[in-house]
Amino acid sequence: MQAVTGEEMGAVDRYVIETLGYPGAMLMENAGRAVTERLLHYYHTGERFLILIGSGNNGGDGFVIARTLKDAKREVHVCLIPPEEKFKGDAKLHKNLYENAGYTWTSYDPIYFQKADIVIDALLGTGISGDIREPYSNVIEAITNAEKTVVSVDLPSGIPGDETTVPEGSLQADRTITLQQPKLSYYTYPARDYYGETEVVPIGIPPTAFEHTVKTKRNVWSASETANHWQPWAASSHKGNHGKVGIIAGSETMPGAAAIAAGAAVKSGAGLTTIATPQSVIPMVAAHVPEATYFPRENEISSFYENKDGIAVGPGTGFDTDGPEILTELIENFEGPLVVDADGLHQLAEMLDRVRARKHPLIITPHPGEMAALIGSSPRDVNSRRFEVAASFAQEHGIYVVLKGPYTLVATPEGEIWINDSGNAGLAKGGSGDVLTGIVLAFVTKTNNIQPAISSAVYMHGYTADYLLERGVPMETMNAMEMIQALPNSFREIR
Numbered sequence: 001m002q003a004v005t006g007e008e009m010g011a012v013d014r015y016v017i018e019t020l021g022y023p024g025a026m027l028m029e030n031a032g033r034a035v036t037e038r039l040l041h042y043y044h045t046g047e048r049f050l051i052l053i054g055s056g057n058n059g060g061d062g063f064v065i066a067r068t069l070k071d072a073k074r075e076v077h078v079c080l081i082p083p084e085e086k087f088k089g090d091a092k093l094h095k096n097l098y099e100n101a102g103y104t105w106t107s108y109d110p111i112y113f114q115k116a117d118i119v120i121d122a123l124l125g126t127g128i129s130g131d132i133r134e135p136y137s138n139v140i141e142a143i144t145n146a147e148k149t150v151v152s153v154d155l156p157s158g159i160p161g162d163e164t165t166v167p168e169g170s171l172q173a174d175r176t177i178t179l180q181q182p183k184l185s186y187y188t189y190p191a192r193d194y195y196g197e198t199e200v201v202p203i204g205i206p207p208t209a210f211e212h213t214v215k216t217k218r219n220v221w222s223a224s225e226t227a228n229h230w231q232p233w234a235a236s237s238h239k240g241n242h243g244k245v246g247i248i249a250g251s252e253t254m255p256g257a258a259a260i261a262a263g264a265a266v267k268s269g270a271g272l273t274t275i276a277t278p279q280s281v282i283p284m285v286a287a288h289v290p291e292a293t294y295f296p297r298e299n300e301i302s303s304f305y306e307n308k309d310g311i312a313v314g315p316g317t318g319f320d321t322d323g324p325e326i327l328t329e330l331i332e333n334f335e336g337p338l339v340v341d342a343d344g345l346h347q348l349a350e351m352l353d354r355v356r357a358r359k360h361p362l363i364i365t366p367h368p369g370e371m372a373a374l375i376g377s378s379p380r381d382v383n384s385r386r387f388e389v390a391a392s393f394a395q396e397h398g399i400y401v402v403l404k405g406p407y408t409l410v411a412t413p414e415g416e417i418w419i420n421d422s423g424n425a426g427l428a429k430g431g432s433g434d435v436l437t438g439i440v441l442a443f444v445t446k447t448n449n450i451q452p453a454i455s456s457a458v459y460m461h462g463y464t465a466d467y468l469l470e471r472g473v474p475m476e477t478m479n480a481m482e483m484i485q486a487l488p489n490s491f492r493e494i495r
Contacts, residue, residue, distance in 0.1 A: 001200065002210055003182045003218040003419060006126030006161025011213045013057075016205055019212075024090040027203055028057065032064020032094070034201040035153055035177045039065070040072060042175070043118055048075045050116035050148075052108065052139060054123040054157075055082040060091030061153050061179075062122025063098045070103050077112055078105040081123060081135055108139060113146035121150055121171055124157040126183070132158045132167050140171045152176045155183050156194045163385050166191050180205050184218065187407040187419050188386065218387065218417040221410070221455040223463070227494055229452040231269075231443075243445030245270045246308040247438070248297065248326065248344075249315040250277035250285055257316025257342070257434050259288040260480045264438025265312075266291050267487040268457070270445065276304050301326050302333070310337045310445035314344025315434040323347045328354060337361040337444040341437045345370045355397050361450050365402040365437060391415045400454055402440070404433060408462070410455045418455045423462025424469050431480030436461045439487075464490040 004012070016022045039049075049069060053062040059081075066078045078098075087095050098105070106112070113119070121143070123136055132140065140157060143150060150173045155161060158170030161183040174196045178186070180203045185191035245265055250258025258277045265273050266289060277285055279296040286294060295304050305311050311334055313327065327347050330338055331354045338360065340348060345366050348355065352374075355362060368379040371389060375382070382389050386403055394401040394411035401411040406425075410418040436458065443457040444450055464483050467490040469475060473482060 001182060001220045002214065003184045003187060003220060004161070004210070004214055005184050008214045008216075009126055009161065009181065009183070012205060012209045015213045016209045020206070020209065022204075025093050027205070028060045028090050028094055029064055030203040031153075031179050032061045033068055034179070034203055035061065036065050036068040036072070038177050038199065038201060039069065039118075039120075039151065040074075046075070047117040048115055049077070049118050049120055050112055051076060051078045051120040052123055052143070053078060053080050053105075054125075054136070055086040055088075055091065056125060057091060058122050058125030058153055058157075059087070060089075060094045061125075062120065063091070063094040065120060065122065065153070066105075067094075067098045067101055067103060070101075077116065078103070079108040079112055080105055081108050081139055108135070110142045110146075113142065113148060116146075116148055119143055119146065119148045119150045121152040121157050121173060123171075125154045126161045128158060128160065128167070130167065132169050137169050140169055143171060149174050150196075152195075154179045155185065156196075159191050159194050160185055163188055163387060165384070166194070170194055172196070177201055179203050181210070182220065184387065189383070189406060192406070216391070216415070216417070218419060220421055221418045221459055222421045223459070223494060225452070226456040226459045226463075229449070229456050230495055231446045243270045243309045243442060244272040244274075244307060245441050245445055246274045246276060246295075246305055246311045247315075247441065248276040248301075248304070248311065248313040249317060249434070250275070250281050251316055251318040252278060252281060254316030254318060255281045255284045256431065258285045260431050260434040260484070261312060261315045261438040261441075262289045262292050263481075263484045264435040264487070265442045266438075267484050268439045268442035268460070268491075270438075270442040274304070274308070276301070297322075301329050305330065305334045308334075308336060310339070310441050312339040312341065312437050312441040314340055314342040315437055317343040324350065327351060331355060331358050331362070335360050337363060337441075337450065339363045339365065339437055339441050339444070341365045341433060342370075345374065349374050352397060355399060358398070361400065361444065362398075363400040363402060363440060363444065363450075363454060365404060365433065365440065367404045367433065371401075371403055387417055391417055400450060402436075402454060402458060404436070408458050410451065410458060412451050416451075418451065420455065420458045420462055422459050423465050424475055426465045426469060426473070426475035426478030427462065429479065432461075432465075432483065435480050435483050460487070460490060460494065463494065467493070
């Protein structure tokens, strides 16, 4: 499923109507009926609906919803926010159809909240740009003060469809029924907090319309995609078939990072795992990952990556003097997938020219702070334009960017974005990124199709946290070692 901005959705609508010949009024009818079907599914005990209608297409959808709810014998009151003469085109046509069916409306008055149980927000949709103006700002404030259940059509009024700033006074919905495609803002914060429970309903727009109009690909990666790209093991396979991976991780002050990353790689199917870590740290790490073999990091690094199918570098290394040398060697000479995380990222900003010259896959897994350091910005700036930052950096440097956070993004060298829809706030603690590094490394060494491998690894990382949460592990206590122990169960469910 592809996420689009409001501007892109408008272009799709125009293409469908002007090029493919679909009547706009038909699409509006489809949209309203699709929303009504969901409303009748969720609310079926005699609730009273108040539908607040704006003048654009969202308002036209509102008239279809009002008519079809009334046809279903539900109690509905309809309020128009703008003057009647503001309704044009398809919205005016559906207003006329509503009236011709014998149904009535009134001008807006906050008194109508008193007799409503469910408020349907058909005010602004994707039609807003910038601040919320009168009369809508007052109406939204009144909705908020009424403390009723609010259902928004397409997206909550005031919320932009893209990554732009959420205007002050935007509507907080309890539920949003989104039309045809998820909107980009759903996958960003703080906009996501305004949506409430959200689902996407089809309204009859053919896929070809998106292929011809939406240039930036932002696709949601979920359980079905992960299952479809699962790498089965042949009955005749041996450990060498499943990836010989190397992990450069850990230090005297952070030995756990090596154990976590390697443990996750082993549990995620890596056939042979070797850990490069300081000699003094090896006994501590080996006590937790006995399946691995070990390489003293003090030795020549070129002999470590020899015959490896994939390398991960950075978790807990505390790189100081030898970091640039190790990274340079790997970027220039290692010919398999290279995953750079944590302390490895701190060195990367100084060698981006080498990164761009590299011919083999390079994957970075930064959190917003690390991403900010790479682009010379701030975490706040990165979070305000996550899609733009991830896609542009990946495309400019010819690498894969895994921008961690809620709805982790995987950006490809071609500038495509894959949005992860698994995970919860239990991942927001030390060690969870090391788990992700291990899973990514294990997955990318098994295939030449790098993006599905990365996206599947990211999904499994989040899904494992969801698995623990559903089985009673509180987000506050969830930790990396629990996630590694739960990987076999979450893998079994997905497979």
